[in-house]
Amino acid sequence: MAAGRLAAIFIAGDCDAEPQTVARPNFTREGKTMDMKFDFNNMMETFVGEHGFSEAELETMEGAASSAVQAVQKRRGTGWLGWMELPYQQPETLDRIREVAERFRKCRDFVVLGIGGSALGTIALKSALLHPWHDLLPAERRGVPRLHVLDNVDPRWLGTFLELLEPESTCVNVISKSGSTAETMSQFLWMRDWLKKGVGKRYTDRIVVTTDAVKGALRAMAKEEGFKAFTIPEGVGGRFSVLSPVGLFPAAVVGIDIQSMLEGAASADAAAKAENLWENQALMMAVLAYLSFKKGRNIWVMMPYVQALRDVADWFRQLWAESLGKAVNRRGVEVHVGQTPVKALGTTDQHSQVQLYIEGPHDKVVHFIGVEDYGLELEIPAERTGQDSLDYLGGHTFNELIKAEQEATALALAEAGRPNCTHTIPKVTPFTLGELFFTLEMATAYSGELYDIDAFNQPGVEAGKVATYALLGRPGYESRKKEIEAAKAKRQGRFVIG
Amino acid sequence: MAAGRLAAIFIAGDCDAEPQTVARPNFTREGKTMDMKFDFNNMMETFVGEHGFSEAELETMEGAASSAVQAVQKRRGTGWLGWMELPYQQPETLDRIREVAERFRKCRDFVVLGIGGSALGTIALKSALLHPWHDLLPAERRGVPRLHVLDNVDPRWLGTFLELLEPESTCVNVISKSGSTAETMSQFLWMRDWLKKGVGKRYTDRIVVTTDAVKGALRAMAKEEGFKAFTIPEGVGGRFSVLSPVGLFPAAVVGIDIQSMLEGAASADAAAKAENLWENQALMMAVLAYLSFKKGRNIWVMMPYVQALRDVADWFRQLWAESLGKAVNRRGVEVHVGQTPVKALGTTDQHSQVQLYIEGPHDKVVHFIGVEDYGLELEIPAERTGQDSLDYLGGHTFNELIKAEQEATALALAEAGRPNCTHTIPKVTPFTLGELFFTLEMATAYSGELYDIDAFNQPGVEAGKVATYALLGRPGYESRKKEIEAAKAKRQGRFVIG
Numbered sequence: 001m002a003a004g005r006l007a008a009i010f011i012a013g014d015c016d017a018e019p020q021t022v023a024r025p026n027f028t029r030e031g032k033t034m035d036m037k038f039d040f041n042n043m044m045e046t047f048v049g050e051h052g053f054s055e056a057e058l059e060t061m062e063g064a065a066s067s068a069v070q071a072v073q074k075r076r077g078t079g080w081l082g083w084m085e086l087p088y089q090q091p092e093t094l095d096r097i098r099e100v101a102e103r104f105r106k107c108r109d110f111v112v113l114g115i116g117g118s119a120l121g122t123i124a125l126k127s128a129l130l131h132p133w134h135d136l137l138p139a140e141r142r143g144v145p146r147l148h149v150l151d152n153v154d155p156r157w158l159g160t161f162l163e164l165l166e167p168e169s170t171c172v173n174v175i176s177k178s179g180s181t182a183e184t185m186s187q188f189l190w191m192r193d194w195l196k197k198g199v200g201k202r203y204t205d206r207i208v209v210t211t212d213a214v215k216g217a218l219r220a221m222a223k224e225e226g227f228k229a230f231t232i233p234e235g236v237g238g239r240f241s242v243l244s245p246v247g248l249f250p251a252a253v254v255g256i257d258i259q260s261m262l263e264g265a266a267s268a269d270a271a272a273k274a275e276n277l278w279e280n281q282a283l284m285m286a287v288l289a290y291l292s293f294k295k296g297r298n299i300w301v302m303m304p305y306v307q308a309l310r311d312v313a314d315w316f317r318q319l320w321a322e323s324l325g326k327a328v329n330r331r332g333v334e335v336h337v338g339q340t341p342v343k344a345l346g347t348t349d350q351h352s353q354v355q356l357y358i359e360g361p362h363d364k365v366v367h368f369i370g371v372e373d374y375g376l377e378l379e380i381p382a383e384r385t386g387q388d389s390l391d392y393l394g395g396h397t398f399n400e401l402i403k404a405e406q407e408a409t410a411l412a413l414a415e416a417g418r419p420n421c422t423h424t425i426p427k428v429t430p431f432t433l434g435e436l437f438f439t440l441e442m443a444t445a446y447s448g449e450l451y452d453i454d455a456f457n458q459p460g461v462e463a464g465k466v467a468t469y470a471l472l473g474r475p476g477y478e479s480r481k482k483e484i485e486a487a488k489a490k491r492q493g494r495f496v497i498g
Numbered sequence: 499m500a501a502g503r504l505a506a507i508f509i510a511g512d513c514d515a516e517p518q519t520v521a522r523p524n525f526t527r528e529g530k531t532m533d534m535k536f537d538f539n540n541m542m543e544t545f546v547g548e549h550g551f552s553e554a555e556l557e558t559m560e561g562a563a564s565s566a567v568q569a570v571q572k573r574r575g576t577g578w579l580g581w582m583e584l585p586y587q588q589p590e591t592l593d594r595i596r597e598v599a600e601r602f603r604k605c606r607d608f609v610v611l612g613i614g615g616s617a618l619g620t621i622a623l624k625s626a627l628l629h630p631w632h633d634l635l636p637a638e639r640r641g642v643p644r645l646h647v648l649d650n651v652d653p654r655w656l657g658t659f660l661e662l663l664e665p666e667s668t669c670v671n672v673i674s675k676s677g678s679t680a681e682t683m684s685q686f687l688w689m690r691d692w693l694k695k696g697v698g699k700r701y702t703d704r705i706v707v708t709t710d711a712v713k714g715a716l717r718a719m720a721k722e723e724g725f726k727a728f729t730i731p732e733g734v735g736g737r738f739s740v741l742s743p744v745g746l747f748p749a750a751v752v753g754i755d756i757q758s759m760l761e762g763a764a765s766a767d768a769a770a771k772a773e774n775l776w777e778n779q780a781l782m783m784a785v786l787a788y789l790s791f792k793k794g795r796n797i798w799v800m801m802p803y804v805q806a807l808r809d810v811a812d813w814f815r816q817l818w819a820e821s822l823g824k825a826v827n828r829r830g831v832e833v834h835v836g837q838t839p840v841k842a843l844g845t846t847d848q849h850s851q852v853q854l855y856i857e858g859p860h861d862k863v864v865h866f867i868g869v870e871d872y873g874l875e876l877e878i879p880a881e882r883t884g885q886d887s888l889d890y891l892g893g894h895t896f897n898e899l900i901k902a903e904q905e906a907t908a909l910a911l912a913e914a915g916r917p918n919c920t921h922t923i924p925k926v927t928p929f930t931l932g933e934l935f936f937t938l939e940m941a942t943a944y945s946g947e948l949y950d951i952d953a954f955n956q957p958g959v960e961a962g963k964v965a966t967y968a969l970l971g972r973p974g975y976e977s978r979k980k981e982i983e984a985a986k987a988k989r990q991g992r993f994v995i996g
Contacts, residue, residue, distance in 0.1 A: 116849025351614025
């Protein structure tokens with residue numbers, strides 16, 4: 001019902017209230033498979049005035065946009081575009097994931113050791129698809145393990161974590177593509193030690209490794225100690241790995257329908273092939289973001305109006321920042337591009353960030369993610385309190401309240417000349433989440449083409465890694481260590497207060 | 499010991515490795531009370547090159563800075579600067595908070611209903627000062643209630659929350675200054691109804707109200723139904739309310755030393771009175787942020803390297819965004835100022851955001867928050883795995899690892915010409931957290947003076963509230979509703995894909 005109503009508001013295509021504008025080609029594609037809608041009315045000058053785009057402006061991008069599609073589609077499955085084939089994994093792969101998952105599902109606590117791309121997808125899957133209070137439910141109501149993703153190395157946070165666990169009922173999935181990520185491998189040495197002490201030789205049964213097929217210390221340890229292992233396929237970088245065993249195995253352990261998630265991704269893949277800018281959500285998002293950046297909008301705010309998608313925004317932060325934040329373009333020219341992705345949450349951040357979004361600098365785009373069906377209808381009691389400032393609420397549902405606030409915020413932004421756009425999905429399910437992940441990945445890949453940068457490397461983090469090695473005394477980094485000590489000495493007693 | 503070591507690195511003032519620069523007045527104040535240090539070496543051109551400030555540039559701000567201190571200090575306790583007196587609350591107030599808290603501590607679940615400034619402080623207090631896995635601990639180990647802060651109105655998230663609770667063992671603290679916040683009051687009507695159904699007339703004993711002294715629907719209900727109530731003092735806006743009963747009561751319920759927190763705030767208050775820019779952390783932060791914004795750095799990233807402070811960054815987001823994101827200055831001139839605050843977390847976001855911070859546009863300042871003592875020392879097992887890429891880790895502690903990564907990231911940023919600064923606190927305690935809160939509040943107030951804006955209003959959110967009222971059919975908003983419907987109709991079938 002809700003779906004029908006919203007569809008009526010946003011899709012019905014024939015009536016056009018403003019006849020003076022050029023009629024666009026029909027936006028409703030034939031053979032539509034995508035469940036998701038992308039509404040970018042509030043990016044356009046018709047609705048946000050001078051800070052919006054004209055249709056002519058977008059039309060100038062049509063050529064570059066279709067070239068971007070061609071370039072990416074031509075390379076699909078090759079080089080660092082291996083992730084584009086993830087929706088089409090062999091049934092045997094999924095069967096093996098499910099089979100191991102079934103054993104691990106018997107644990108009370110399932111612990112993922114990973115950071116960045118090895119953590120953010122699983123965290124997003126957890127908040128999107130499990131019971132919202134999963135870890136706090138009693139075991140019998142939960143049915144599957146508690147799911148903990150340890151993506152930091154804070155000693156107190158880690159050390160006290162063990163107070164929750166018993167080795168007998170704990171399983172560990174350690175994830176690192178390179179097999180040498182300092183944070184993850186330190187955690188692994190520590191939990192492996194703890195498991196060994198707790199359950200003796202059987203510790204090997206409690207551990208699953210997800211890493212490169214052949215390379216790295218983690219693969220070597222898996223072979224030597226006999227851990228079960230999954231492979232991160234070639235051409236799948238961390239931030240594009242949620243639909244590989246990196247995300248699929250933890251998802252399967254907690255009972256998420258991984259097949260359906262891949263089907264959603266496949267539907268997004270099909271939709272993202274359209275070369276016509278006006279029919280391709282991922283491509284249009286890329287073009288709007290690119291043009292916005294060129295006009296000084298260096299901030300992209302992703303603001304879901306659904307609690308379950310809050311961590312999708314964090315997952316997207318990595319995707320957008322690491323992929324598009326680059327110093328040089330493909331010709332080696334210094335460009336220093338990249339929007340800073342910001343996570344916000346409706347309605348919560350209306351009471352924290354929206355003041356700035358409405359009145360502050362013209363430096364951002366707000367990207368709402370909404371749902372038609374929240375999966376539960378909850379009423380605000382209709383009882384009269386006698387207070388005018390409250391009684392208008394009674395009898396409504398929380399569903400109506402949050403939807404009204406989302407619409408109100410989008411409209412208030414538009415009326416203040418603040419560009420914004422909205423993805424709406426019918427309901428948060430494995431299928432639609434697969435769609436959303438893949439659409440955002442495609443938008444990122446297309447953006448890389450528009451910026452003419454390599455969206456799949458991350459050369460900027462190397463210096464920090466080297467400095468960490470040096471500070472920890474890793475052999476071979478002695479001279480760097482001396483440099484760092486000199487740098488510290490120079491800062492002594494200089495610009496410090498306190 | 500750790501404190502001593504770090505102090506040696508960052509404070510010892512006499513040796514100056516670069517004699518060519520002007521010696522600053524001694525940064526170590528007489529009668530020092532603050533535990534916190536502010537290191538802004540990496541904001542300076544000496545260390546980050548052309549993207550840093552010269553001392554001369556900061557010196558030009560000395561006059562404006564001391565005027566800001568005078569202006570704020572002259573108005574302290576008056577108007578919207580009532581929050582400046584919160585560190586000095588009467589013992590009777592604290593006694594009453596502790597007395598009510600003691601009763602509520604017997605509940606199994608303590609639920610805070612609030613949003614924005616009524617939620618973010620308590621969430622920050624919880625992650626900073628409770629056991630890191632508080633809600634997952636068994637009741638006997640926890641000793642105090644589980645603490646839930648419901649700062650959204652997602653129907654599924656709310657509705658399923660009740661599955662965790664039993665009315666007999668649940669207490670509610672509803673917080674709204676105006677007494678008419680739509681989200682909070684809807685939640686309150688709903689939980690009040692649930693409590694009534696569960697425990698009958700005794701529901702009134704389970705509810706504490708925190709609101710204005712006399713005004714608003716919530717105060718009226720408290721009187722009529724006989725709830726215990728705390729007052730949000732005059733001149734304390736939501737985002738400056740963490741040290742009022744808004745934050746103090748929930749803190750006291752879960753056993754946090756609120757007296758000590760206020761003492762920390764008082765020590766920061768004393769330190770923030772210094773009119774000399776070079777001796778005042780809050781003032782220097784305000785000046786650095788202001789000048790950075792003027793130079794096009796419209797993003798302020800707060801990046802704690804301690805898991806316990808992750809939600810302080812969220813609290814700060816509201817403080818910075820709502821206070822400084824303003825359309826007009828005090829003379830009514832359109833200015834559209836305000837940095838966008840971004841939350842990041844070390845080490846986690848090294849694997850998500852640091853690529854962008856190092857290589858992307860020169861549009862941000864990174865503000866690290868570090869600690870000297872993590873409160874727990876945790877070893878990485880020294881066992882040799884035979885893997886070169888791992889064996890340098892063994893025998894170190896996680897404490898050394900996270901500290902090395904923090905230093906490495908700050909240095910890598912500096913070497914890439916990216917300005918950054920660091921607050922270091924000895925250890926996360928109620929005292930130091932009070933210091934940190936108050937220092938950041940003072941930095942915000944001083945920033946308001948530099949921008950010459952009203953840092954204490956939020957006119958930009960009014961339009962969204964009105965639109966929400968209209969959409970929900972609140973009497974008196976009928977014509978606005980018609981306008982909104984017309985706006986929607988205009989967008990039908992226009993720029994929508996899918």
